[in-house]
Amino acid sequence: MRLTSLKSRLFISYVTIILTLGACILLLGYYVISIDIVGRAQKQVLTNLKGANTAYLAEIIRIGDALKIGDPADDIETLRQKMNLDYLYRVTAEEAAAGSNPIVRKVLEGGEGVGATRLISKDELAGMNSAVRARTNITILDTPMARPTSMKVLDTGMAKEYAIPIRDSAGKMTGVMYGGRIINQDYALVDRIKSIVFGQEVYESKPVGTVTIFQDDVRISTNVLTKEGQRAIGTRVSEQVYQWVVEEGKTWQDRAFVVTDWYRTAYEPIRDIEDRIVGILYVGVLELQFTDMSRQLLLVFVLVLILAAALGAALSFIMAGSISRPLTHMLDATQRISKGDLGHIITAEASIAELHELARAFNEMSARLEEREMNLQVSKQKIEESNKSYLELIGFVAHELKGLLASAIMNAYAIRDGFLGMINFKQKKAIDSITRNLDYLTATVKKFLNLSRIERGNLEINRTKIRLKEDILNPSLETFSKIFLDKRMKVQNSVQADFWIQVDADLMMIVANNLINNAAKYGFEDGQIRLTSKVEGNRVRVEVYNDGRPILEDAQKKLFRKFSRLDVPEKKTVKGSGLGLYITKQIVEAHGGRIWVEPTEKGNSFIFEFERGI
Structure with a gap:
């Protein structure tokens, strides 16, 4: 791993934080600027849509004002030309009632003039002049994203129309006069609305x-131009906008690519006198002016951030140096302490309060380390002397007891077996108890002798070639056969016959005796003891299983500790020193192996593995 200095790491960390914060602020600024600009653009386009709608309705009202000023008795054609209308009609009250014009019927019902947008049928257009009919005849062009249609030509019209009542001298309504202008290809209308709403403002031409x-959904009047510079008459609105505006009657607002540029657009439905949606009013605001404004603001924002980041980096470099310098002195001091100069003191002053306090604490620690080292040396010498005395005592006592016990056991067995004369049943029972206790003491003395060897580091491995089953396991099973018989235990030795290993025979016998003895002592009466083995490469795994009380997980951690015995009910009746498994573990590990326990539902398996050595 590549190492870097504290100063460099601090500087890099500070710069990373500055850059990260700068990036976050930049993203936030971009988001805020974009949201603000987009919000302003969208608000403007909605305001423009309202203005366009107002201008459109004003056109209808202007027709009404012209009708109200004119004299209904004048020649109808003269009036039409004077009012600059595409059509003008005068009908009696009876004709108006029988007709299908909803605006005229509204006048009959209310008795007042009304105006609205109205669809003009093909038959009604037939009665108008040829110039008007030509304007309504619009070829429908294929438009991407528009809804499917089978129509090729639009042969109906849409008009802005107004109607007023005609009254006699007594004030009775005798008829209705109505007229209007066809919107289809009436470019003066959309140009006039554009002039009212947007003026003549341009941006980059x-x-x-x-x-x-x-x-x-068909454009019948527009100042949107195609790539060829022609008004985009006959093109259609997208299916999505149509569904939103015409079918659902809602106002649509979003950005859209209009011929050559992106625009912020808004669409709202045009309704007739009966509140049916017959068309759409659209306004679009050029997005380029807003994106340029956003780009300029963002550029200024980025420049400010770059200057702030550069200043922050310079301050970070200075700060990193002021922090790392005292720590460098401390590092030098720790290296000197690690080499044995425990009393070394830092003399350099730190300007940062925490670092100054750290240096003071370091000096205090250095002094205490020196004092503690001296105390430890004294304690170590005392411990070594005590441990030496302890090991000598264990070895001496165990060695002396071994000789005495050998003589006592021999005499006790001679008395029990009748070699020194016949004894009665009660005497034999007492002698049996004595021999059992002497056997236990002998085993305990052996364990203390082995413990003494282990503690002294004298556990030497003298490997010899032996058979695992015949030379180790079978003799061990024979040693504890009386316990198996007394507890009616079933013993199964499934270890492979004539399987040669190269180990210390005496030490491996201790391992086998400890594990098999524990299986016999702690196993249930009428239970099973199973010995199995497995070879994996150059390693041998031996498993000693017995039916018994499963060892809990917390208790497993104590199993192989020195002088440790499990707190189980059998502890009251089974004698033990707490050394057997500890010694077993040391012997197995000395053979390059390991030992562990695996509890099952009905008992426990003690498993040890070691190098075969052959």
């Missing part, structure tokens, strides 16, 4: 705003 009127 491009119009800031555009206006379109749709009949159903």
Whole structure:
């Protein structure tokens, strides 16, 4: 791993934090600027849509004002031309009632003039002049994303129309006069609305705003130009906008690519006098002016951030040096302490309060370390002397007891077996108890002798070639056969016959005796003891299983400790020194192996593995 200095690491960390914060602030700034600009653009386009709607309705009202000023008795054609209308009709009250014009019927019902947008049928258009009919005949163009249609030509019209009542001298309504202008290809209308809403404003030689009127989903009047510079008459609105505006009657607002540029657009439904949606009013605001404004603000923001980051990096470099310098002195001091100069003191002053306190604490620690080292040396010498005395005592006592016990056991067995004369049943029972206790003491003395060897580090491995089953396990099983018989235990030795290993025979016998003895002592009466083995490469695994009380997980950690015995009910009746498994573990590990326990539902398996050595 590549190492870096504290100063470099601090500087890099500070710069990383600065850059991370700068990036976050930049993203936040970009988001805020974009949201603000987009919000302003969207608000503006909605305001423009309201203005366009107001201008459109004003056109209808202007027709009404012209009708109200004119004299209904004058020649109808003269009036039409004077009012600059595409059509003008005068009908009696009876004709009005029988007709299908909803605006005229509204006048009959209310007795007052009304105006609205109205669809003009093909039959009604037939009665108008040829110039008007030509304007309503619009070829429908294929438009991407528009809804499917089988129509090829639009042969109906849409008009802004107004109607007023005609009254006699007595004030009675005798008829209705109504007239209007066809919107289809009436470019003066959309240009006038555009002029009212947007003025003549342009941005980089491009119009800031555009206006379109749709009949159903077909553009019938617009100042949106195609790539060829022609008005985009006959193109259609997208299916998504159509569903939102015409079918659901909602106002749509979003950005859209209009011919050559992106625009912020808004669409709202155009309704007739009966509140049916017959078309769409659209306005679009050029997005380029807002994106340029956003880009300029963002550029200024980035420049400010870069300057702030550069200043922060310079301050970080200075700060990293002021922090790392005292720590460098401390590092030098720790290296000197590690080499044995425990009393070394830091003399350099730190300007940072925490580092100054750290240096003071370090000096205090150095002094205490020196004092503690001296105390430890004294304690170590005392411990070594005590441990030497302890090991000598264990070895001496165990050795002396071994000789005495050998003589006592021999005499006790001679008395029990009748070699020194016949004894009665009660005497034999007492002698049996004595021999059992002497056997236990002999085993305990052997364990203390082995413990003494282990503690002294004298556990030498003298490997010889032997058979695992015949030379180790079978003799060990024979040693404890009386316990198996008394507890009616079933013993199964499934270890492979004539399987040669190279180990210390005496030490491996201690391992086998400890494990098999524990299986016999702690196993249930009428239970099973199973010995199995497995070879994996150059390693041998031996398992000693007995039916018994499963060892809990917490108790497993204590199993192989010195002088440790499990707190189980059998502890009251089974004698033990707490050394057997500890010695077993040391012997197995000395053979390059390991030992562990695996509890099952009905008992425990003690498993040890070691190098075969052959």
